[in-house]
Amino acid sequence: MNLTRQMLARILLFLVTAALLLPTSVLAEAAPGDSRLADLLEDEQARTALIEELRRGAAETEAAQAEEAKPAASFPGRVAQLTQSLAEGAVTEVEAAVQSGRVAWHQLKAADLMDLTLQMGLLAGLIAATLVTLWLLSWVARFAYRRLNGYAFSRTGTVGVIRRGVAIVSSLIIDVITVLLAWLAGYAIALFVLGASGQMTTQTTLFLNAFLIVELLRAAIRLIFSKRWSGLRPVPLTDEEAAYWTAWTTRMAVFLGYGLLFVVPVVNQSVAPELGRTTALIIVFMAFLKGVALIMQNRKRVKQRLTTLAERMETGFAQISLNLIAKTWHLVALIYLAAILGTTVLFPAQALPFMLTATVQTLIAGMIGIALSAFLTRVILRRIHLPEDTRDRFPQLEERLNAYIPTTLKITRFTILAIVAGVILDAWTPFSLTAWVVSDSGSLIISKIVAVTLIIGFTLVLWLVIASWIEFKLNPATGNGEPNPRARTLLTIFRNAIAIALIVMTVMVVLAEIGINIGPLIAGAGVLGLAIGFGAQKLVQDVITGVFIQLENAVNVGDVVTAGGMTGTVERLTIRSMGLRDLSGTYHLMPFSSVDVVSNYMREFAYHVGEYGVAYREDTDQVIARLRDAFAELRSMPEIAPNILGDLEVHGVTALADSSVNVRVRIKTAPGMQWAVGREYNRLVKRHFDAAGIEIPFPHMTLYFGEDKAGQAPPAHVLLEAHDPDHEDSDSTAQPRISRFRARSNPKFKGDFDEGEE
Template structure:
């Protein structure tokens, strides 16, 4: 029922009445006015023109009046108008009730008491028979409830939840069946036992209809709280709490239901409608007072209960929602009770149907939303478990799938919340959810939402497939073995590039789908990219050089290279820069624009080039033989042999140097192993040379004291010094220490005698 439109219609009717009635006294007081009005009514053309003018004025008032009067009324003014309407309506209802009470008393005094007593007795007998039948059937149904309660507690886990749901639904069916059987029994008694056979009075029909509606409502309340059977109780309450709320809600339902659906219509039919409205207002006002008292008495209890329930929730959304409801539930309840009272005063005929329909629609929407959200939470929060073989090939796939669960759950909850909010607005406001969905705007908005959701879902699925494929290629356990460094580097860069491109394309498509013109965005991005390109030429050069270096397979992660004057192991490789760690552990980050040439020591194979110098007196053939012996021993070492790829290459004597004769050899090794093989070979060469007595020259120093013209050498001056040790015999000559010579800083290569 659209109350807003009804209120507007009432206001327009009052305005129109005022416009038509208020000028009448002035017109009636003027004799000339009477004659003019009579002349107009007698003239057919004038009368037709007057009618046309009145219709035109009414049409203009309908079109202009809401726009001119509605915005002019402020919020305090609207509140004042509503308060005045409530006060005036209350006064009118009280006056009408008093007048109707006097008329009812007069009718009672003049009525036939015997006939009235008979009718009341027959109606009381029908009421008693129907209620006794319901009580007997409910007593018999206890045995079924006891069995269903045991069935609900017979199992635990998922099976237990399913059994409990089946038991709750079965108990509702039994409860509804008892109500229907009692109603049919009362219907049969009214037709064939009481009064004239085959006929029913209006009062009997009203009672049976009220009985069916009220008892079905009480059955729904008993389903929710189930004070005697914990297994059939869907809400987490103790037995004491369930009994408390069952008593109060069922009593309130019976009081309001039988009062408004039975007592009020009977008063309307037998007495006057005005007295019936007064009785309805009294019933609603008493229920309002009792409801307010009940809410305030249980404010803290319900709040604590909801907070405790929120602490047991697994998700943050449920915790926040329950905490918010715990703090504001009493306000919502009081506003709801005030709305019932206000609509009953302003719209006495439509108040009850509207409030019942809106309340049931709200309760069903909220219950369905909570139930669906709880079910999806249980289903979605379960971790996805992949088979062992799939986890071996795709180690991160299971974690990636489970990472989408929280986001999917949030989107699902938001969708459920939006639908529930729309249903509640449809129930309490002029907004029509079905009409909006069927309208062009609703269809357009829903279509765009679905399209955006599908686009995002497709993008996520595409990223999942691409990331899993790259993960499969990089996984050594996938079947193809360990990927080479180039494959690993290129796939990593490809994954990053795909992620950026996919995000940009998805955002662009989503913006275009929701109606945003992406043409200016693309043009602006092009201009911005051009400006950035001019302002960041170095960055662009880095990226372009990096792309070609990767395509030419010049560098991979783990390679030992020389680039930009630095030598080290490549630890990080991006599209813009390269990270090297040298022998001392220093990490160097070099942009590709600073790399002119790359020397890679890890391509296909390597060489250990050894150049060994021996003394001039040594036989070079014997030296080469010892070098071959050292290589043979190297090949026999199991930890080194796999890294040696060929025989020893002897290049022969390469130089007759100042102090040595140099012999060069070369050993072909696996890539990156030339340094380890070279170190081990140098160790073996030293051992073999020492065993053969081959001298490896090192710098020597010869002292020449000169000679005279006769060829005689002058005597060498030797300085004797003590070794600093105390001697018992002071007369003993001092011991001669070793000769020490020190370099003369004035004459290069000359050495002076040792000093004290």
């Protein structure tokens, strides 16, 4: 029903227009050649208007020549002259339009009404037939739109976004095909039905051309708002909002399109250019006023809508962009309308083609840029998920790849923004993007940007490959087992060195590519390196010593070493220093220049060397037998046995010391396990010696009670008695003890024990 009303309104508009404009065209066709000029000269009013027009043209020529002869005025003067010329030109245009209207009115009176009615009827029939054809084709296309709308909602996620994009593009193609078929049908009707076979009037051609442009513009409007099919609507609007904006933008497109593309050209050709320019100015001014009213009415609503949309965006770039557009969209729209009005006033002949081309180019560039940015945002922001087997072999590869996503997205958005800005500048300014691209400077800049991008991309890919390979070698889940400490240390140092080399080389190559002479930089770096070498000899010595220590596999992370007078576990190795943590937990950082000897306790195997002293009265053969028994028990312990690499080595009696006979044994163990094996073996030796009654000597103490000056010793009352805490009547074999002393805690020394009082 709405479409029918719109078609009837258009038919009525064109009937009125044809009724006003066709008479002069008929007269022009009826009086070809010199007959029309003769008719104009016979008509007194027309002759007077022609004479005034010639005089005005001569006056304008003289004024232009005089203006060229004047010296250049100041900027305020030029502004004043421009304003004056615009005002005078407007008055002149109005007078010429009025005069042309009078001439057209007199010609209309003398025209043949039958011929006028026939021409008007033919044009009205063409308009009606073309619009009806378009309506029928659009009705048939609804079935395709309905299927495309369902296809757009059939999936969600990235696949759903892709399907929706395909559906929107397909709907646009169907819409364009519908318009083209209706346009071709109108041409066929005009050529073979309404007029003489193979002939068309000027008005018919102008209408069909205007119909094609206006309907294609309406197709673009339907692509953006799509009031009937929400799945084919790329902008987030409700059905009511889409219907509202579709209605007003369509009305503006029909009013401006048919007015400027059909009515104004007909007036220019049939009546006079002055009246045509006045008509175009009136049409544009009316559209300008209506556009300003629409913008101001919807300023707050659009701002609120854009702000709400910005809050739902996932990226900061989209939020900032939408908030900025929400605050300034009405200003941009008002400037655009003012540009249309100003261009129409200043350059009436070029206004319509320029504004139409620039607007379409801007809309296409903006929509493509927004669509690409939105698509890339959805695709790139999705994390890369590698197969489980790849994640097991390269645990950090997925995280490293995802770390490149934000930077890649920013660069891609900046590139899209730069291209869209270039296309918009090409549309609205004298700047030509195509000419700049093919120029020497443009080609050079683009080639430099592409070269730098390829260099940086190649460097990142190379680093990704090297880092992944090192990660693969360090990963125990690759099938080769846990890498040894030397391999882990060397690979870590190699990774750091490669990273530094790649950064330096990439910076140098990029600087050379953009035209900076890196020769002085290399020379300066060499001189600076020489100066640093002389001034930091200790640092150079640290680095060189560290390189050779690593190459000779002297120290690895996790080794227990003695270096620089310190013994501890190596926790950190760099190209310059080594970090040790000793038994008490203190961390020592020592440069390699202070390391002259490295004692490593973690190479291939180790020994526990035990030297046990027994009393002189003990039988050494029995002692050795007990040592072997203790070793046999040690070998039977499941937690210790895997760390023992050989049999017990008995070196025999190594010394007859002052208070003991020393017997030495040695146990071969896995590297780093000599201390644990030694501690457990000492425990077993003590237990076996106690069981066999073998005495382990220990220092004896002699108590001396002292004498007074007379040589008398004070009495020391010591009572020995047998005491059993469980049985008071113990036998005589009980060990005596000092019964008059009790041991108790001394709080003054926090848990130490000493003798108590009597």
